[in-house]
Amino acid sequence: MCGIAGIIHFDGKPVDVKALETMSNLVVHRGPDDMGFLLFDSKGQNKPLFSSYPFESNIKKYNGGFSHRRLAIIDLEDSGRQPMTNEDQSIWVTYNGEIYNYLELKEELLSFGHKFHSKSDTEVILHGYEQWRCDLFSHLNGMWAMAIWDDKKKELILSRDRFGIKPLYYFFDDHLLIFASEIKQILPFIIKKITINESLLFRYLTIGAMEEEDETFFNEIKQVKASHFILFKKDSSKKTTSFYQLNFNSDIGVFNNNYTDIKNRLKDLLTDSIKLRLRSDVPVGTCLSGGIDSSSIVLIASKLLPYQYKNQGRQKSFTAAYINEPDIDETIFAKKVIKKAGTDGHFIYPLSEKFWEEIDELLLFHDTPTHTPSIYPQWKVMEKVKQEGIKVVLDGQGADELLSGYLGYIPIFFAQLIKDKKWSYFFHELLTHVEIYSLFNTFNLLMVTMRNLIRKEHLPRWKLTKSYIKKDFLKNFNEFPTLIKRSNKNLQQRLYQDFFLLSLKSLLKYEDINSMRFSVEARLPFMDYRLVEFIFSLPANFKYRNGKTKWILRKAMRGIVPDKIINRIDKKGFEYPEKKWFYDKKEIIKEIIQQGKDEIKIYIKTEDLLLHLESLLKQPVGSSFIWRIINLILWEKRLKNFYN
Structure with a gap:
């Protein structure tokens, strides 16, 4: 895990090497272990520099450069330094992330005759690009934001992982390209050129919407879209290409009990995903909320860790907790997992006083507006992770969007049953919901279901907020904020949208910033593409059945996760005590x-x-x-x- 940046003048102008140094220094938190630079020009001259070398302020002949901040996780030696090159220095890479299947890819590349000089996953990217060119990205199982400089072709490639776990931003204008891990690295050099994306700001203020597609809160700064790479050629042309398409099963499914093979397959895929994400040359910890997602990770990891990393010691888990807040506190569930897994459990208590004291720093690191204060509990958890000397944590991000974990997905499932006239199935689920919850709760659920059927999802927020928006600002936009049309009548389509296009996108951004602020790498087992593809291939009733969200995960984890957690019907994310705060x-x-x-x-x-x-x-x-x-x-x- 690292912080990367780069500047290229495609018109041959010299790059400001001090600008590269500034971009590096702005993200020391992303990589405190080492720093590296690469300078290159159109004539094939390359100059790598590392932290042991003084920066030469009089360098003028190079028109491009990379900067890199390293958080050493795999191959802690100097051989793992970046920017890294191949044998003939024709390919260079600076990259942020982890390639979890790097050992398997290394064996494959060795069989093709490639030679390796390090134990790092970075070198696998270099030789993988030599072998497969841009087909490389389809071979990778991991999270990444990377820049590849092809010195022979004088071309740059920016690539981002399938689901956008790692961030990558860029500015491209008048033959000048600037890219970086964080927006704050780009801003100082274009501050007088930028304008605020008022269309996004309008959607944000009125209904809490966040970035869509490649947009940011600045018109001139874009993000590389998930599962895409961008090719910048020496003539300043730019081409964006998708290398991955996630499909989903839109069916409700047949109501039966033939699910043994499916639950076993899910368990095997999750176990293998966790096993891959335990590959590390430093100890690995776990984030534990007390819900089924994080509990599954902690308990499976507890069985695997002794065989993965010999110097691991006792697994450390980290839980946000709240005293005298029974509606949001999950301590009782977390303690059951800690006891069963035998972890060294750490509890973090986010306080309202500290929240308001630290809000400036919190939002400073997040660069652009956020949509929820719940980023702060996660911030405090990552702070504690760092204090305990842990560089890597596993977290359960993505499971809710994969497996219909939020209670707000239930009325979408109900609306789909009504739309498809599955009346017997609908009344079965309706009566089950009354038994599990209450008649009043079920009545409210039906009201939301009816609203979904007539597409009024954001109406309550819009009615409240528009009365406080200036008319001159309102008149520039449509009467009602336009968004990617969220599906309110097909559960699988909505899960796909939230996972790949909408809500998860923001949560991944927050996870990256909160963890990297404290030089911690967050790894997400539920976002292994093999597991994602399998779960999205299942019909909707494997996600919600008999009044239970994440139905198939509950079945798969029975006997591994304590029954008290398996049988929970409440849902808590990174909550916070709203009244107190x-x-x-x-x-x-x-x-x-x-x-x-x-x-x-x-x-x-x-x-x-x-x-x-x-x-x-x-x-x-x-x-x-x-x-x-x-x-x-x-x-x-x-x-x-x-x-x-």
Whole structure:
């Protein structure tokens, strides 16, 4: 895991080597173990530099360069340094991530006659590119954001993993390309060129939408899309290509009990995914919430770790916990897993006072506005991981979108049953839901189902927020925010959208920033593409059945995960005590808004917002809107500081 960056002038202008150094220094947190640089030009001259060398300020003849910050995980020796090259220095790579099947690929490449000089996964990328060119990416099982410089062709390739686990941003204009792991690395060099993406800002403020496709909050800065690579040629042309397509089964499925082979296959794939993600030359820890996803990972890893890494010692697990908050605290479940797995369990207690003290730093590292304060509990967990000397953690990200883990997916399943006229199946699930939950809960579920059938998903948020948006800002956009049309009547299609295009995209971004802020690599076993493809090939009723979300995972983990967790019907993500953090801190919030009037005056009716602040903070939709306002204020202030 690392931080990468690069600058290329395709018109032959000299690259500012001090700019590369600045880009590297802005992400020391992503790679504190080493730093490396590469300078290259159109004549085939290359100059690698590492941290042991002083930077030569008078270098003028190179028109391109890479910078690299290293977090050493696999092959801790100097042989694993980046940027890395092949034998004849015709191919160079700087990359962030891990290729989990690098050992298998190495054996395959050796059979083709390639020779290796390190034990790193980076060298596998180099020889893989020599062998397969851009077909390389289809061979990789892992997470990555990489830049490959083909010195013979004078071409650059930017590539991002199948699901966008690792970030990769770029600016391309007038023969100048700048790319980086974080937006903050690009901003200083184009600050007077950038404009805010007001279309995204409008969707963000009104309904909490985040980035879609390749967009960011800046019009001029894009992100490489997941499962794509971009080829930049020496004539400044650019071509974007997809190397992976995820398919899904849109059927509801037949209601029967023939699932033994399927649950066993899921268990085997998850176990192998965890086994691959335990490959490391440093100890591996685990994030543990107390839900079935993280519990499965911790318990399977506890059986595998002694055979994976001889110096591992006792597995350390990390759990966010809340005193006197029974509605969101999962300590009781986490302790059951810790006892069964025999882990060294660490509990972290995020506090509202600390949250408001650290909010500037938190949002500074996130670069652009965020949609939930729940990023803070994860931030504190990763801070503790670092304090315990752990560089790698396994986490359960992606399982909810794969397996219909959120309760909000239930009305989509119900709407699909109604639309497809599966009446006996519908009434079976309806009555089961009444038995498990309550008549009142089921009535509310039906109301949401009806709203889904007439496509009014975002209406409550829109009704509340639009009254506080300035008319001059509103009139620039459609009456109702336009989005990728989320499916509200087909569960599998909605899961595909959330997993590949929408909500998970933001969660992966937050996970990357929160973990890398503390020089920790987060690995996600549920996002192994083999497991993802298998789960999406199953019909919807393997995700939700008999009133239970993640139905097939519950069946697969029976006997591994404690029954008390298998049988849970509640769902908690990275929650936070909303009342304590927001309503009880309304004076702090009021002060932030009052001091930030100038930053939001062209977007928000500030006086109306302050007048109704207390009532807004009493409701989830309102407090979420206030969080977005706070993000906007602090973000705009940071941009002013950058500009000045």
